[in-house]
């Protein structure tokens with residue numbers, strides 16, 4: 120397996136993985152749903168004069184991405200046995216009086232901060248009050264989407280074959296992704312823009328002057344990871360690989376246990 124970085128910024132990373140197969144690529148993608156991510160899980164309302172029901176505000180609070188400087192344990196694996204303690208639960212308080220727009224930054228808690236402080240929660244009219252306390256815990260995206268660290272998707276790397284190009288440039292305008300360019304009278308197809316729609320392949324078959332062939336690679340994949348802000352995009356990938364590895368080890372352990380029993 121070989122990894123080549125294609126592009127990277129604060130929120131998104133794109134890279135090429137060579138020498139795997141579709142099953143492994145998809146297992147890595149699915150493993151991000153098992154990365155423990157902090158999110159608000161319970162809300163207690165003391166006062167809510169706003170136009171929104173308690174449930175709607177609670178739902179909005181649940182979707183706010185949270186960052187932490189502390190290391191948390193998953194509640195069910197914590198020494199408190201799921202009762203909730205400082206090792207597995209973070210508490211927030213929110214107190215606001217209108218007229219005001221309540222933002223995510225108005226949540227006050229220790230050791231935890233919101234990723235996007237300017238996310239609006241609710242608009243309070245004159246003399247309307249909102250008073251609540253919340254608890255955030257670690258969870259996984261498999262159980263609830265609010266615990267998802269980001270988006271991961273991948274494409275097969277396109278294998279391009281161009282024969283007998285006469286430089287007519289007709290294929291350039293057929294490509295909906297504008298992946299085809301011409302240099303020194305020779306066309307080239309950008310593998311990062313091409314999504315293998317085969318519009319150019321069909322055109323070349325119709326015209327019969329040249330031949331363009333594009334196939335999806337079965338072992339090279341372009342990966343994209345976009346974070347919601349709780350983790351860096353490269354951390355999402357590393358954590359997903361670690362989880363996949365530990366799941367496979369567990370699977371192996373269970374299999375060998377069963378094999379021993381049969382003997």
Ligand SMILES: [Zn+2]
Nearest residue numbers: 197199204207
């Ligand atoms: Zn605990």
